Amino acid sequence: MTRILGASAVMVAFGISIVALGMLLYGIRARRDEFIRAAYAALYVNFALLLVANLAMVWALATNDFSVSYVAQVGSRSTPLFYAVISLWGALEGSILFWGLVLAGYAAAVIWLNREQEGTLVPWAAATLFGISIFFYLLLIVPANPFEAVFPVPADGPGPNPLLQNHILMAIHPPLLYLGYVGLSVPFAFAIGALMSKRLDDWWIRTTRRWTLTAWAFLSAAVVAGMWWSYEVLGWGGYWAWDPVENASFMPWLTATAFLHSVMVEERRGMLKLWNVSLVIATFLLTILGTFLTRSGVLSSVHAFAEGPIGMYFLIFMAIVLLFSLVLIAGRSTELRSTGSLDAVASRETVFLANNLIFTAFTFTVLLGTLFPLAAEAVRGVKVSVGEPFFNRMTLPLCMALLFLVGVGPALPWRAATMDHLRRQFLPPLVVMIVVAAVSLALGVRSPYAVLAFAFGGFALYVNGHEFVRGARARMRTFGEGAATAFIRLFGVNGRRYGGYTAHIGMIVLTIGIAASSAFKAEADATLRAGETLTLRGHTVRYDGVWGREEPQRFVVGADLSVMRNGQAIATMTPRLNFYTGTEQPISTPAVRSRPNEDLYINLMAFHAQGEHVTIRALVEPLVMWIWIGGGIMGLGALIALWPRRRPPVRTSEAPVGRVAFEEPVVPRGVQPVGAMQVRDEGRGTRDEG
Amino acid sequence: MIGRPQRGRRTLLAIGLVAILSGFGWLIYGGIGENLVYFLTPTELHAKGETAYDAPVRLGGVVKPGSVSWNAEQLDLRFALTDGGRDMAVHSRGAPPQMFRDSIGVIVEGRLTRAGVFESTSLMVKHSNEYRAPDHGEKPVMIDESLMRGGAR
Numbered sequence: 095m096t097r098i099l100g101a102s103a104v105m106v107a108f109g110i111s112i113v114a115l116g117m118l119l120y121g122i123r124a125r126r127d128e129f130i131r132a133a134y135a136a137l138y139v140n141f142a143l144l145l146v147a148n149l150a151m152v153w154a155l156a157t158n159d160f161s162v163s164y165v166a167q168v169g170s171r172s173t174p175l176f177y178a179v180i181s182l183w184g185a186l187e188g189s190i191l192f193w194g195l196v197l198a199g200y201a202a203a204v205i206w207l208n209r210e211q212e213g214t215l216v217p218w219a220a221a222t223l224f225g226i227s228i229f230f231y232l233l234l235i236v237p238a239n240p241f242e243a244v245f246p247v248p249a250d251g252p253g254p255n256p257l258l259q260n261h262i263l264m265a266i267h268p269p270l271l272y273l274g275y276v277g278l279s280v281p282f283a284f285a286i287g288a289l290m291s292k293r294l295d296d297w298w299i300r301t302t303r304r305w306t307l308t309a310w311a312f313l314s315a316a317v318v319a320g321m322w323w324s325y326e327v328l329g330w331g332g333y334w335a336w337d338p339v340e341n342a343s344f345m346p347w348l349t350a351t352a353f354l355h356s357v358m359v360e361e362r363r364g365m366l367k368l369w370n371v372s373l374v375i376a377t378f379l380l381t382i383l384g385t386f387l388t389r390s391g392v393l394s395s396v397h398a399f400a401e402g403p404i405g406m407y408f409l410i411f412m413a414i415v416l417l418f419s420l421v422l423i424a425g426r427s428t429e430l431r432s433t434g435s436l437d438a439v440a441s442r443e444t445v446f447l448a449n450n451l452i453f454t455a456f457t458f459t460v461l462l463g464t465l466f467p468l469a470a471e472a473v474r475g476v477k478v479s480v481g482e483p484f485f486n487r488m489t490l491p492l493c494m495a496l497l498f499l500v501g502v503g504p505a506l507p508w509r510a511a512t513m514d515h516l517r518r519q520f521l522p523p524l525v526v527m528i529v530v531a532a533v534s535l536a537l538g539v540r541s542p543y544a545v546l547a548f549a550f551g552g553f554a555l556y557v558n559g560h561e562f563v564r565g566a567r568a569r570m571r572t573f574g575e576g577a578a579t580a581f582i583r584l585f586g587v588n589g590r591r592y593g594g595y596t597a598h599i600g601m602i603v604l605t606i607g608i609a610a611s612s613a614f615k616a617e618a619d620a621t622l623r624a625g626e627t628l629t630l631r632g633h634t635v636r637y638d639g640v641w642g643r644e645e646p647q648r649f650v651v652g653a654d655l656s657v658m659r660n661g662q663a664i665a666t667m668t669p670r671l672n673f674y675t676g677t678e679q680p681i682s683t684p685a686v687r688s689r690p691n692e693d694l695y696i697n698l699m700a701f702h703a704q705g706e707h708v709t710i711r712a713l714v715e716p717l718v719m720w721i722w723i724g725g726g727i728m729g730l731g732a733l734i735a736l737w738p739r740r741r742p743p744v745r746t747s748e749a750p751v752g753r754v755a756f757e758e759p760v761v762p763r764g765v766q767p768v769g770a771m772q773v774r775d776e777g778r779g780t781r782d783e784g
Numbered sequence: 785m786i787g788r789p790q791r792g793r794r795t796l797l798a799i800g801l802v803a804i805l806s807g808f809g810w811l812i813y814g815g816i817g818e819n820l821v822y823f824l825t826p827t828e829l830h831a832k833g834e835t836a837y838d839a840p841v842r843l844g845g846v847v848k849p850g851s852v853s854w855n856a857e858q859l860d861l862r863f864a865l866t867d868g869g870r871d872m873a874v875h876s877r878g879a880p881p882q883m884f885r886d887s888i889g890v891i892v893e894g895r896l897t898r899a900g901v902f903e904s905t906s907l908m909v910k911h912s913n914e915y916r917a918p919d920h921g922e923k924p925v926m927i928d929e930s931l932m933r934g935g936a937r
Contacts, residue, residue, distance in 0.1 A: 435793075451804070458808070458809075459812055462812050463816065466816055470820075478820045478821060478822050478823065479820075479821045480820060480821070481820070481840060483819045484815050484818070484819035619859050619879045621856040621879065679881075679883055679909060698882075699879040699881060699882065700879055700882040700884070709879035710879075711878070711879065
């Protein structure tokens, strides 16, 4: 029953989408509004249908209904309910089903918020979203159908991939990733809509920027959560290995970040129109490429995807999207011409251009490094991998350049900077930078990249932090507000700008965390008998004993360790190995003791069956916690920038140098509503603006 | 820059962009070439002759039964990796994973030294469910394939 309900919901959504797409195209051509409205309604129905299909699958997973093919593939009676439910996104078919839900949700939300828009842009965007939906529904019906009948119904299943049922982050990372990935379909739909309707004006730019930022926030959080999961589960003490799966999630992030910056140049100066449209389309293509890479089996072998059912679908879809977009762009060269030009080298525009150049180079590097092994295998028939050194050597200079620009950009004005301005803006952070570099060198930091990362990080932190101070001071002067009030109101008055600086600070914190933890990692392996100790950077780890415990879905072996510092017992840590049925390889649960200054990370490598001795790997990594915190700050920055607020009816360009550096408040002081009230009020007033 | 006519500026910009991009492309190409890690079996590594030495390689095979010598005090591991054809002596420091034992499929990453010993910097037990011990007389290529199925991570 559940199976038929889910399968037919998808089928109906597929049928409705085709009909609605036809109605949209007709409605746009014939200027028949009622057809367009009816098609919009179909998007809401689709969302309901996909919700039904996903709930049906969750129900089937929760009740171990092995007559459903996907449950027979990833379910097992011994899997705890929580992990049974989240295995919805644990394998190909389920994750496409979930993808469909997220896409339908985005489509419904986008169209609902913009349903009153005049012109053909939104109808074209809706048509694009229908087009993408039809592709994914097709996948769900033919090559990746999760609702196929299984006969005879098996008594039990193999259970989800052990790696996916070993940590709570698996409940968080994939949904965030899908919200980010799928969310990037929305800017693409708007880009196609703008190109089709020739309406490449301020409105499409603002709306697209907003939706890109939404998806970007999810994707950023997803990438950081993925790093965290890798750190907490894989047991090697690292968080990023330039694995193709990681690269797949990282590449659209790079191009989306580039777009979020270059779009400001278009908004302010009317430049880079063609470039921005291209970035949006490239970002969408990279999400499809990423899904192809991770889901088609192409990574294990070029020839595997031909055997697998789904690879060809993705390739054809990508080809269609690429061709269609290129033809469309070529036909709109007049509309995509720049209306402004670069005035001076020392300006914020230049920094944005450099930023985009670096992000593009970054994306190319990662793309080539990821695809090269596939090309080599296909063309030369050799099995190669592109080593981590390649990625590090190529991208570290780019990372440093970006970190430097994060500091330079906010300190430069639009159009052109005067010498005096440059001196005033750059002297203090330069002093900070030199001091940080000197202190790092004095403390014995020898890795050039680490010194650079700290120095540029200090520079950029100063500049971005100073923007808050400057803004708050100006408010205090102008409105006589207290320091705290002025600081908080900055976000309310110009959340976009200060949200951006907040995201910068998050990025800088994250980068410093990565630099410190990789440059000052201490690592030691030891085989210990009961009572023996291992000492690593001030921590003494004593092995006390090993134990085993049988759980429904796994057998757990843990080693009890006491950690001492300066002769004082500070913690007991219990790294574990989990043996899941059906797989030989145990999944580790490293014990991690996180502190703001450093993490102590212990992984159980091996144990003697009688508990005589264990082999452990211990790592001390400074500032790891700040990577996750930095990721959180980035997400917070995006949230601040996205928070709905009332905008002035006429957009004023940024105040020139030396004047008050924030936009004037809309409501006169004294009648300014507070917090939540303001939000509710504004939710009614303006929709999807800013 | 400012006074120059649009067309000339655009050409200049285009030339600059092409120069930067091709320079960067060349850097990437060179970088990839230097950092390519080939996935080989012991037989294939032996077949490379002189060029086998000191190049980063991922070597896949199974642990030859009876060849493992593990010094728990020194965390020093020596074993022979075989693909059914040729063997390769492997030396690795640090603790092997729990599953490491005779006849299990492993991938070691490292370099072949002039001493004829493969110095491994990382050792992975092949955790493919499809792994199976080689049949008597099985061709190395088959083992290679059964090892690579599921990806070399």
